[in-house]
Amino acid sequence: MTLTQLRYLVAIADSGLNITLAAERVHATQPGLSKQLKQLEDELGFQLFIRKGKSLDAVTHAGRHVLERARTILAEAANIRSIAANLRNEARGELRIATTHTQARFALPVAIGALAQSYPQVSVHLQPGRDTEVLAQLEAGRVDLAVISSAGAPPASGIALPAYRWHRVIVAPQDHPLVSDGQPPSLDELALLPLVSYESSLKADSSLRRAFDAADLRPQIAMTAGDADLIKTYVRAGLGVGVLAEMAMLESDTDLRTLPVDHLFPQCTTWIVLRRESVLREYVLEFITQFAPHLDRRDVVRALASDTPPTEWSAVPHWRERPAIPQADVA
Amino acid sequence: MTLTQLRYLVAIADSGLNITLAAERVHATQPGLSKQLKQLEDELGFQLFIRKGKSLDAVTHAGRHVLERARTILAEAANIRSIAANLRNEARGELRIATTHTQARFALPVAIGALAQSYPQVSVHLQPGRDTEVLAQLEAGRVDLAVISSAGAPPASGIALPAYRWHRVIVAPQDHPLVSDGQPPSLDELALLPLVSYESSLKADSSLRRAFDAADLRPQIAMTAGDADLIKTYVRAGLGVGVLAEMAMLESDTDLRTLPVDHLFPQCTTWIVLRRESVLREYVLEFITQFAPHLDRRDVVRALASDTPPTEWSAVPHWRERPAIPQADVA
DNA sequence: CGCGTTTACGTCGTTCGTAACGATA
DNA sequence: TATCGTTACGAACGACGTAAACGCG
Numbered sequence: 001m002t003l004t005q006l007r008y009l010v011a012i013a014d015s016g017l018n019i020t021l022a023a024e025r026v027h028a029t030q031p032g033l034s035k036q037l038k039q040l041e042d043e044l045g046f047q048l049f050i051r052k053g054k055s056l057d058a059v060t061h062a063g064r065h066v067l068e069r070a071r072t073i074l075a076e077a078a079n080i081r082s083i084a085a086n087l088r089n090e091a092r093g094e095l096r097i098a099t100t101h102t103q104a105r106f107a108l109p110v111a112i113g114a115l116a117q118s119y120p121q122v123s124v125h126l127q128p129g130r131d132t133e134v135l136a137q138l139e140a141g142r143v144d145l146a147v148i149s150s151a152g153a154p155p156a157s158g159i160a161l162p163a164y165r166w167h168r169v170i171v172a173p174q175d176h177p178l179v180s181d182g183q184p185p186s187l188d189e190l191a192l193l194p195l196v197s198y199e200s201s202l203k204a205d206s207s208l209r210r211a212f213d214a215a216d217l218r219p220q221i222a223m224t225a226g227d228a229d230l231i232k233t234y235v236r237a238g239l240g241v242g243v244l245a246e247m248a249m250l251e252s253d254t255d256l257r258t259l260p261v262d263h264l265f266p267q268c269t270t271w272i273v274l275r276r277e278s279v280l281r282e283y284v285l286e287f288i289t290q291f292a293p294h295l296d297r298r299d300v301v302r303a304l305a306s307d308t309p310p311t312e313w314s315a316v317p318h319w320r321e322r323p324a325i326p327q328a329d330v331a
Numbered sequence: 332m333t334l335t336q337l338r339y340l341v342a343i344a345d346s347g348l349n350i351t352l353a354a355e356r357v358h359a360t361q362p363g364l365s366k367q368l369k370q371l372e373d374e375l376g377f378q379l380f381i382r383k384g385k386s387l388d389a390v391t392h393a394g395r396h397v398l399e400r401a402r403t404i405l406a407e408a409a410n411i412r413s414i415a416a417n418l419r420n421e422a423r424g425e426l427r428i429a430t431t432h433t434q435a436r437f438a439l440p441v442a443i444g445a446l447a448q449s450y451p452q453v454s455v456h457l458q459p460g461r462d463t464e465v466l467a468q469l470e471a472g473r474v475d476l477a478v479i480s481s482a483g484a485p486p487a488s489g490i491a492l493p494a495y496r497w498h499r500v501i502v503a504p505q506d507h508p509l510v511s512d513g514q515p516p517s518l519d520e521l522a523l524l525p526l527v528s529y530e531s532s533l534k535a536d537s538s539l540r541r542a543f544d545a546a547d548l549r550p551q552i553a554m555t556a557g558d559a560d561l562i563k564t565y566v567r568a569g570l571g572v573g574v575l576a577e578m579a580m581l582e583s584d585t586d587l588r589t590l591p592v593d594h595l596f597p598q599c600t601t602w603i604v605l606r607r608e609s610v611l612r613e614y615v616l617e618f619i620t621q622f623a624p625h626l627d628r629r630d631v632v633r634a635l636a637s638d639t640p641p642t643e644w645s646a647v648p649h650w651r652e653r654p655a656i657p658q659a660d661v662a
Numbered sequence: 663c664g665c666g667t668t669t670a671c672g673t674c675g676t677t678c679g680t681a682a683c684g685a686t687a
Numbered sequence: 688t689a690t691c692g693t694t695a696c697g698a699a700c701g702a703c704g705t706a707a708a709c710g711c712g
Binding site: 054 | 668669
Binding site: 335359360362363366367383384385386 | 677678679680681684685686687
């Protein structure tokens with residue numbers, strides 16, 4: 001068993017059991033991977049994949065277990081390399097972030113911009129997806145950190161650090177009756193209007209959905225879309241009133257009116273989620289403290305070391321009231 | 332970075348920074364290890380060890396972190412090999428147990444004997460030590476499981492499974508006044524007698540010590556010894572009355588009288604402690620269910636999978652009332 | 663017939679052990 | 688001078704890439 005074999009193994013698994021594709025990704029040739037896989041299977045004495053004819057069809061039951069272990073081995077090997085890179089102040093590297101569209105589009109740009117300033121040699125990769133996909137990416141070690149939101153408790157997997165809190169807002173065209181009446185809307189009013197919101201708000205465990213359920217109301221979701229830009233577009237088109245994250249409203253959206261609905265829907269928290277036991281590159285810490293300035297470097301490191309993160313964090317700021325981003329101070 | 336390099340690295344660390352000794356242990360030559368170590372350091376870009384002249388003097392700060400990671404990598408690699416060995420019903424292997432003298436001498440023999448019966452090809456290695464040493468051995472991956480006792484909560488590190496409960500007993504020569512009076516002794520009485528007990532009972536956090544402290548008594552420890560056989564010997568010699576674990580009293584100790592003192596000292600629990608995330612060989616599971624027959628195979632596996640073991644276990648038997656050891660039923 | 667895997671083969675790099683050298687107490 | 692680590696060198700092994708063969712849709 002060698003690290004190379006394990007690296008090839010997970011590459012194959014991560015490439016949908018396509019050895020050729022996996023070979024490209026690890027910058028090696030396809031026969032090389034085939035052979036190493038075969039050798040590994042020979043050494044272990046059982047098949048890691050089920051073959052259908054010549055091609056790989058599925059992962060064996062035992063193979064799944066081996067894959068799991070192999071991933072943590074590779075993650076730890078990467079950790080060792082991170083220790084080394086940090087120690088010699090290596091400025092190059094990658095920052096791989098899995099996150100949802102709203103975060104990527106409205107919350108992350110400033111912090112990523114600041115990072116690109118301090119660490120021009122670091123290349124950033126944004127991996128979009130739904131909450132569960134995002135966490136899966138993190139668990140599989142395909143990204144360095146995940147940024148996701150939840151209405152209540154932090155995600156169970158990984159180490160979650162609260163970045164900021166936020167509320168939903170209602171968005172409507174300027175001439176919409178809801179706007180002109182000047183009063184904050186009630187749940188009952190909203191339930192009568194055609195709504196435009198995220199796809200995720202249809203899920204039973206969405207906090208939007210649950211707020212309506214609790215009042216025994218059935219909102220009329222006229223349309224759902226994957227991202228806030230689409231929602232705004234269709235609100236402009238008169239399809240209905242939008243329900244979206246406050247971060248999604250920009251200065252330039254002058255043709256839309258925004259109504260706070262803090263009283264109707266629970267507050268949400270955006271979390272930075274890290275893999276347990278992971279060693280962060282210097283610039284990742286930098287990024288985290290840029291994105292969530294209330295977090296102290298030491299707190300982050302401490303949370304990573306203990307495998308149960310603190311459940312209570314002091315003073316997680318609201319989106320609108322986040323502290324000014326501290327000037328990067330890097331050699 | 333290769334698995335071999337990491338294996339050599341921890342071998343060197345575990346051999347007290349003596350490369351020659353480490354080389355013997357891994358069945359390789361000393362120049363081989365020297366070179367691999369050098370290559371690893373070159374790749375990482377920093378020294379893992381501090382040199383004094385030519386010999387290794389200490390582990391670097393960063394080296395300690397790397398060592399930690401390297402150990403989990405090797406442990407996971409061993410896990411993969413365990414999966415493989417289990418799958419092909421490999422009957423050979425090693426069972427490395429770190430434990431205290433009392434367990435090794437009085438509690439473990441039956442279960443180990445049974446194991447040797449079912450798996451004659453498995454070689455058993457007992458690694459004696461004090462509680463903290465035993466747990467360190469486990470954490471460092473030098474043993475497969477640890478068996479230790481505590482008066483209250485299970486040890487914090489690793490996954491602890493309760494094996495059985497037990498009490499201390501008082502042991503005295505047949506003609507001792509304590510015996511002839513027929514009454515169970517009180518704490519006050521004991522505090523007046525010269526006692527012979529384990530070295531560990533001197534420690535401030537020993538449950539024996541705390542029982543006396545709670546009653547504001549200062550017992551007179553006439554002698555301490557590392558193991559129960561010594562204690563019994565000196566009790567026979569008239570040095571005082573013994574305080575030891577009930578398991579240590581054998582049928583053959585007819586010249587000594589045993590007095591229960593369940594009412595004076597708290598009940599103790601003996602735990603089987605496993606490393607988190609470890610994959611057990613089939614025979615290790617077999618051993619565990621032999622030693623602690625009330626534990627179900629599935630419970631053990633489940634406790635290992637979840638990284639927080641159940642705090643409450645149903646029906647942990649007392650030493651004297653342990654269920655009959657089930658007959659091994661192995662192909 | 664294209665796509666993907668396996669087999670075959672030659673080359674190159676690496677590891678390993680032996681042996682000699684160097685430093686340290 | 689004995690012990691331990693480094694350097695040097697040659698042999699063997701192993702990994703990798705190219706090229707060709709094989710199966711499958």
